Every structure is written in structure tokens, then in C-alpha cells.
Amino acid sequence: MQFLKVNKNLKLFDLTNIVGQENIEDVLHVNELQRVPMIGKSFVDKCSKIIREDPVVSVERKINILNRLSADSEVFETACLMGEGGWKVMSSLGTFPNTLKMPDLVTLPTSSDIIGGSKSHTPDLVFSKATSQMAETGNVDPALFEEFSSSQQTSIVNTQSDYSSHKFEGFSIPWGKITLYSSLADESMDIPVYPETVSDGRSATYTQMPDLLYQYEPWYVYESSGPRTVTLRFHFHRDMWNGDHTKGGANKLIRFCQANCYPRYSGSSVYTSTVTLYINGSVFIHGILTDVSPDWGGPIGHDGWYLECDLNMTFTEIAVNPLNYDSVRKLPIIG
Numbered sequence: 001m002q003f004l005k006v007n008k009n010l011k012l013f014d015l016t017n018i019v020g021q022e023n024i025e026d027v028l029h030v031n032e033l034q035r036v037p038m039i040g041k042s043f044v045d046k047c048s049k050i051i052r053e054d055p056v057v058s059v060e061r062k063i064n065i066l067n068r069l070s071a072d073s074e075v076f077e078t079a080c081l082m083g084e085g086g087w088k089v090m091s092s093l094g095t096f097p098n099t100l101k102m103p104d105l106v107t108l109p110t111s112s113d114i115i116g117g118s119k120s121h122t123p124d125l126v127f128s129k130a131t132s133q134m135a136e137t138g139n140v141d142p143a144l145f146e147e148f149s150s151s152q153q154t155s156i157v158n159t160q161s162d163y164s165s166h167k168f169e170g171f172s173i174p175w176g177k178i179t180l181y182s183s184l185a186d187e188s189m190d191i192p193v194y195p196e197t198v199s200d201g202r203s204a205t206y207t208q209m210p211d212l213l214y215q216y217e218p219w220y221v222y223e224s225s226g227p228r229t230v231t232l233r234f235h236f237h238r239d240m241w242n243g244d245h246t247k248g249g250a251n252k253l254i255r256f257c258q259a260n261c262y263p264r265y266s267g268s269s270v271y272t273s274t275v276t277l278y279i280n281g282s283v284f285i286h287g288i289l290t291d292v293s294p295d296w297g298g299p300i301g302h303d304g305w306y307l308e309c310d311l312n313m314t315f316t317e318i319a320v321n322p323l324n325y326d327s328v329r330k331l332p333i334i335g
Contacts, residue, residue, distance in 0.1 A: 001072050001281055002106075003099035005113040010040030019106055026103045029330065032093060047097045051085040054092060059138050060186060061091055063131050067188045068281045070127050071176035075116040080130050080140035094281070104280050104334070121175050173240060177280050182260050184273035189256045192240045194279075195232035196310075202228050202328075228317035230285050232277075237298070238307050245301045250309060257313060260289045274318060282334040287317040 004018065012035065016024045028035060036042050065087075069076045079090065086097050095101035099115060108114050130140045178191040203226065209219035241249025264271045276286045291314035298308030321327065 001069070001075055001104070002102040002108050002117040003075065003095055003115040004102060004108060005099050005115065006040050006043060007098070008038075008041040008044040010038075010043075012037050012039040015039055015100075018108065019102070023103070023106045026332075027100060027106065030103050030332065031095065031100050043100065047089050047093075050088050050092050051097070054088045056084055057087040057091045059134060062087060062138075063134055064181060064188065065090060066127075066131060066134065067176075067179060067181075068278050070122040071174070071281070072116045073120045073122045073126075076122040076127070076130075077145050078115055080134075080145075081142055103332070104282075179278040180257065181276040181278070182256070182273050183275070184260065184264055184271060185256070188278075189253055191234055191236075191253065193234050193236045196235045197233045199231040200228070201230070202226065225323065226317065226319070227287070228285070228319075229290075229314065230317070231291075231312065231314045234311040234313075236309055236311070238301060238309070245307060246303050254292075254294050254309070254311065257289065257292045257311070261292055275315070277315065279334050282332065283320070284335055285315045285317050286320050287315050290314050290316050 006015075012024075015027070019027050028039075031043065033039060033042060033046070066076065066079060069079050078096065079086075082090065082096070089095065089097045093101070096115070102108060108117070126144065129144055133140050133144065173192050174194060175190055175192060178194060179188045180191065181188040205223040205225070206220040207223050209221060236250065238245035238250040241247065260273045260275050263273075272288070274287065275289050277284045291312070293312040295310040295312065296306035296308070297310070298306050301307045
């Protein structure tokens with residue numbers, strides 16, 4: 001992920017030269033901007049209005065956002081050190097007050113003033129400490145990052161508990177890019193692979209009018225659309241978590257997913273979970289999990305169980321925003 005630093009004097013012509021004519025519409029869309037000559041002023045005014053009028057962002061929301069930004073250590077640190085105004089803008093627009101968010105397929109030139117893009121994942125220890133401080137105090141102490149930068153990072157990177165274990169340096173495991181959030185647990189878990197296949201179904205229902213005389217074809221009346229249903233297949237190996245399948249990383253993920261198919265009982269009350277699947281920091285689908293089916297195979301591990309798994313999950317969408325012809329036309333490729 002990359003964020004381009006801007007100021008109120010930025011012109012649309014200059015932004016187009018930076019991101020390319022073929023990308024300018026996508027950049028404007030993800031930042032919810034209209035095509036105006038003084039694009040910098042338009043964005044700054046938009047951020048100022050959000051800072052003035054939007055409510056304070058909850059700690060739970062902040063931690064959820066940090067989880068999605070953990071794939072890039074520079075972006076993660078910048079977010080941790082934001083003030084309340086910055087959090088309002090990030091929560092509303094998905095970017096910082098003085099930056100434009102770049103679509104995933106847009107890569108900025110190195111000469112640009114940008115945040116992110118280093119592809120350096122936030123170490124587990126830093127992520128854990130930062131989210132703990134956020135949960136306890138509502139803020140992250142800047143000394144955390146100074147302490148880490150001055151310490152010997154190799155001692156952290158090479159521990160088996162860390163996702164960046166040296167055993168996987170030759171593989172591009174997308175930690176922090178595919179994340180499942182559960183409202184009932186109020187926590188997220190990363191999936192170490194992109195889905196192998198995605199079946200994304202949308203439907204519409206029409207009612208046939210009663211028989212009319214002298215009509216060659218029946219008439220149809222629109223009833224409803226949806227719900228959208230999505231089935232994804234993830235293929236992973238139990239050693240992907242830390243090089244030791246006996247530690248149970250894959251099992252924790254599978255049980256986390258399966259648990260969201262069940263309610264939580266409290267006396268006579270029944271609480272069910274809604275889930276959100278994030279891919280590359282974007283919401284792919286928000287709704288309910290209706291099916292979780294792990295298919296095991298491959299060689300047998302040291303603990304007497306299979307090492308490879310095909311995890312199939314089916315989601316039914318609960319749309320966050322109203323959907324219609326125009327809003328669906330404008331949806332990005334992810335989501």
C-alpha cells in the first residue's frame with residue numbers, strides 16, 4: 001500500500017502526471033474526490049470537514065484499522081502515531097489527512113513523496129505491543145518504535161513465533177493482507193494465502209405477471225436483488241505459520257472460522273457473529289459465515305495428522321451501504 005503526500009496547492013494536472021492518465025480516475029474514486037482543477041484544496045477541505053464533524057474513533061475501530069495496515073511497517077507506525085483528527089480521516093476515507101491513498105494496482109515512482117510501499121511487514125512483537133497499548137490507553141507510545149529500531153531485529157525475525165521466520169524468506173507469504181474479522185470475538189486472524197478460487201454470485205428475483213392476452217412473452221416485475229454469496233477456497237500447509245506444524249497455527253485459524261458459524265448464549269439471549277473479510281486492506285465482503293469446510297490431504301505430520309488443507313468458506317453478504325445499479329457499477333475490483 002502507498003500513500004502520496006499532498007498539500008492544498010496540488011493541481012489535478014500535476015497529480016495526473018504523477019499517477020498517470022490511465023490511473024487518475026481510480027485514484028479520485030478511492031479517495032472519494034471529484035475531478036476539479038485544485039484537487040489538493042478539495043481534499044484538504046474534505047479532511048477538515050471530517051475532523052470538525054465526525055465523532056471520535058473508538059479504540060476497537062482503531063485496532064481493527066491497525067490490523068489492516070500491518071502489512072507495511074512504515075504505514076503502521078505512521079498510523080499508530082496519529083492524533084484524533086488523523087484517526088477520523090483514516091476511519092472515514094482510509095487514508096491520512098495529508099495523503100491520497102493509491103489503488104493497489106498503482107505504483108508511484110520512487111521520486112514521489114510517499115508513505116509505504118517498502119513491503120516490510122510489521123514484526124509480530126511490535127504489532128502485539130502497539131495494539132495492547134492502544135487497547136489499554138487509547139494511544140501508542142512513540143518510544144515503542146524507537147526501542148525496536150535500536151534493538152537487534154535479527155533476534156526477533158528468527159524466532160519461530162514470528163511469521164517472518166528465516167525458513168520462509170524464499171516465499172512471499174502475504175501476512176496481514178488477507179484478514180478475517182469477527183464481531184463476536186472482536187478480533188481478527190490473518191490467512192497466510194490468497195484464495196485459490198473465488199465464486200462471487202449476485203442474483204435478482206422477478207415475478208411473472210398473470211397471464212395477459214395476446215402476449216408472446218410474459219411480463220416480469222422486479223422483486224429484489226441478492227443477497228450476494230461468495231465462496232472462497234484457501235489452500236495452505238500447516239508449516240506456513242512458523243515452520244512447525246505442531247504449534248497449531250492452522251488449527252487456530254480453522255477453529256476461529258468454524259466458531260463464527262455458531263452463536264454465543266448468555267442466559268436467554270442469543271448473539272450471532274458478523275464477519276468481515278479484508279483483502280489488501282479493502283473490504284471484500286461483510287456478512288455472515290454460512291459454511292466452513294476444511295478438506296485435509298497431503299503427507300502426515302509429526303502429530304499424526306495431514307499437513308495440507310483446502311479451506312472452503314461461504315459468506316452471505318449484509319451490505320454496509322445501500323446497493324443499486326449505480327453504486328455496484330462503481331465498486332472496485334476488490335469488494
